[in-house]
Amino acid sequence: MKAVAEIQVIPIGVGVSVRAEVMRAHKLIKDSGLIVQLHSYGTNVEGELDVILDTIRKIHEVLHEEGVPRLATSIKLGTRIDKEPDLAGKLFEV
Amino acid sequence: MKAVAEIQVIPIGVGVSVRAEVMRAHKLIKDSGLIVQLHSYGTNVEGELDVILDTIRKIHEVLHEEGVPRLATSIKLGTRIDKEPDLAGKLFEV
Amino acid sequence: MKAVAEIQVIPIGVGVSVRAEVMRAHKLIKDSGLIVQLHSYGTNVEGELDVILDTIRKIHEVLHEEGVPRLATSIKLGTRIDKEPDLAGKLFEV
Amino acid sequence: MKAVAEIQVIPIGVGVSVRAEVMRAHKLIKDSGLIVQLHSYGTNVEGELDVILDTIRKIHEVLHEEGVPRLATSIKLGTRIDKEPDLAGKLFEV
Numbered sequence: 252m253k254a255v256a257e258i259q260v261i262p263i264g265v266g267v268s269v270r271a272e273v274m275r276a277h278k279l280i281k282d283s284g285l286i287v288q289l290h291s292y293g294t295n296v297e298g299e300l301d302v303i304l305d306t307i308r309k310i311h312e313v314l315h316e317e318g319v320p321r322l323a324t325s326i327k328l329g330t331r332i333d334k335e336p337d338l339a340g341k342l343f344e345v
Numbered sequence: 346m347k348a349v350a351e352i353q354v355i356p357i358g359v360g361v362s363v364r365a366e367v368m369r370a371h372k373l374i375k376d377s378g379l380i381v382q383l384h385s386y387g388t389n390v391e392g393e394l395d396v397i398l399d400t401i402r403k404i405h406e407v408l409h410e411e412g413v414p415r416l417a418t419s420i421k422l423g424t425r426i427d428k429e430p431d432l433a434g435k436l437f438e439v
Numbered sequence: 440m441k442a443v444a445e446i447q448v449i450p451i452g453v454g455v456s457v458r459a460e461v462m463r464a465h466k467l468i469k470d471s472g473l474i475v476q477l478h479s480y481g482t483n484v485e486g487e488l489d490v491i492l493d494t495i496r497k498i499h500e501v502l503h504e505e506g507v508p509r510l511a512t513s514i515k516l517g518t519r520i521d522k523e524p525d526l527a528g529k530l531f532e533v
Numbered sequence: 534m535k536a537v538a539e540i541q542v543i544p545i546g547v548g549v550s551v552r553a554e555v556m557r558a559h560k561l562i563k564d565s566g567l568i569v570q571l572h573s574y575g576t577n578v579e580g581e582l583d584v585i586l587d588t589i590r591k592i593h594e595v596l597h598e599e600g601v602p603r604l605a606t607s608i609k610l611g612t613r614i615d616k617e618p619d620l621a622g623k624l625f626e627v
Contacts, residue, residue, distance in 0.1 A: 252405065257574040259609070264427075267452030267508045267615050290572040291623040292539040292609055300405065304398040311346065311394065311424045320455045321425035325513060327541070327574055327607070330405045331415035333358075333549050341573040351480035353515070358549030361521050361602045384478040385529040386445040386515055414549045419607060421447070421480055421513070427455050435479040440593065452615075488593065492586040499534065499582065499612045509613035518593045519603035521546075 254300040255329045255336045259293030260310060263321035272319050276310045283309075288338055293325070297338045300330065348394040349423045349430045353387030354404060357415035366413055370404045377403075382432055387419070391432045394424065442488040443517045443524045447481030448498060451509035460507050464498045471497075476526055481513070485526045488518065536582040537611045537618045541575030542592060545603035554601050558592045565591075570620055575607070579620045582612065 258280060262272035277294055281287050283306040285298035296303055311322055329336055352374060356366035371388055375381050377400040379392035390397055405416055423430055446468060450460035465482050469475050471494040473486035484491055499510055517524055540562060544554035559576055563569050565588040567580035578585055593604055611618055 252409075254405070255573065261449055261451070261511055263425075263449070263451065263457065264455030267613070269451065288573060289624070290574075291537065291570060291577045291620040292572075292575070295573045300402055304402055307422065308394055308398055311348070311422070315346075315424065315426045320427050322423065323449055324420075324422040325609070326418075326420040326422065328401065328405070328418040328420065329416065330409065331357075331549065332409045333414050338573040342571070349479065355543055355545070355605055357543070357545065357551065361519070361546030363545065382479060383530070384480075385443065385476060385483045385526040386478075387480070389479045417543055419515070425455070432479040436477070440597075442593070451613075488590055492590055495610065496582055496586055499536070499610070503534075503612065503614045508615050510611065512608075512610040514606075514608040514610065516589065516593070516606040516608065517604065518597065519545075520597045521602050 252300045252330060253298070253335055254303055255295065255297045255338055255341060256303050257293045257295050257327040258307065259325040260314070261323040261325070262314065262319045263323060265319060272314060275314060275317070279310050279313060280306055286338065295338050297336070303328070346394045346424060347392070347429055348397055349389065349391045349432055349435060350397050351387045351389050351421040352401065353419045354408070355417040355419070356408065356413045357417055359413055366408060369408060369411070373404050373407060374400055380432065389432050391430070397422070440488045440518060441486070441523055442491055443483065443485045443526055443529060444491050445481045445483050445515040446495065447513040449511040449513070450502065450507045451511055453507060460502060463502060463505070467498050467501060468494055474526065483526050485524070491516070534582045534612060535580070535617055536585055537577065537579050537620055537623060538585050539575045539577050539609040540589065541607040543605040543607070544596065544601045545605055547601060554596060557596060557599070561592050561595060562588055568620065577620050579618070585610070
């Protein structure tokens with residue numbers, strides 16, 4: 252099933268600046284092969300729902316392996332059956 | 346990996362009342378075997394990350410199969426490696 | 440205008456445990472006079488929209504005054520004109 | 534106090550397409566004088582916290598006056614005291 256989503260990762264316990272960890276999460280999202288749109292409040296993605304969910308799992312696994320003690324991720328997930336969901340269409344809607 | 350999450354499903358295109366669809370999503374979450382806490386703004390869950398992500402996928406699949414035209418799901422996902430994440434601990438923190 | 444909301448405060452830069460800061464935010468919400476329901480992923484509130492927004496402003500002001508360097512707050516806000524929005528009704532819906 | 538935020542408005546009870554209502558909300562945000570960045574999952578804003586909160590109130594008031602029966606708004610709000618929060622800085626961080 253095709254889906255769109257917004258993924259925002261908040262690392263906790265790494266200090267006030269979270270730049271390196273957010274960069275790392277965004278890199279993992281880009282490497283997933285999903286269509287990606289970066290903005291100031293997260294990364295919007297478009298693609299197969301299974302790939303989106305697997306990418307979320309991978310972000311948590313990899314960042315913890317690399318030492319981030321705690322992660323709070325905020326995800327918005329959109330699917331529809333009247334037509335294919337896509338990021339461009341959502342943007343055009345506005 | 347163990348995780349906690351909050352899952353809130355917003356059905357779009359089913360009218361002003363979304364009672365039946367939210368009930369259906371909550372039933373699917375309960376059937377997942379995860380530890381579940383229902384509240385007015387979603388369902389909090391505790392369990393294996395893989396089961397949580399699979400339950401989210403199932404909600405979208407089943408509700409669309411049953412005719413809901415569009416779904417906007419909001420998910421908060423928490424993991425940590427300094428200790429096991431759990432819902433009771435998060436509540437106790439407050 | 441009457442509204443319901445969920446308020447989740449994530450303090451950044453205070454370490455892995457955020458207990459004291461989340462407790463402080465919840466105390467400020469309780470002191471606002473809003474109807475309050477605490478759960479593991481935030482505090483649900485019911486009351487006048489103006490009071491809800493003012494409480495959110497106060498949380499950021501007070502926690503920063505008390506030394507929290509950075510705050511990421513996640514808010515879900517619900518209003519409707521077909522009937523009065525209330526937390527109990529949302530729960531009953533499920 | 535200066536703040537950054539993401540505002541996403543989900544109209545409920547207007548059908549599967551929510552284009553007109555989301556356009557209307559975005560127009561109200563642009564008219565607020567805040568720095569604005571539109572993306573597929575909402576509008577990011579930068580400016581005074583009071584103006585941001587007042588804009589959120591206005592969106593709910595105006596859209597209901599214009600007939601939208603129910604609104605679910607999702608807001609992420611960021612403030613910090615170690616330096617001025619800004620959208621460009623958050624983007625640069627990634």
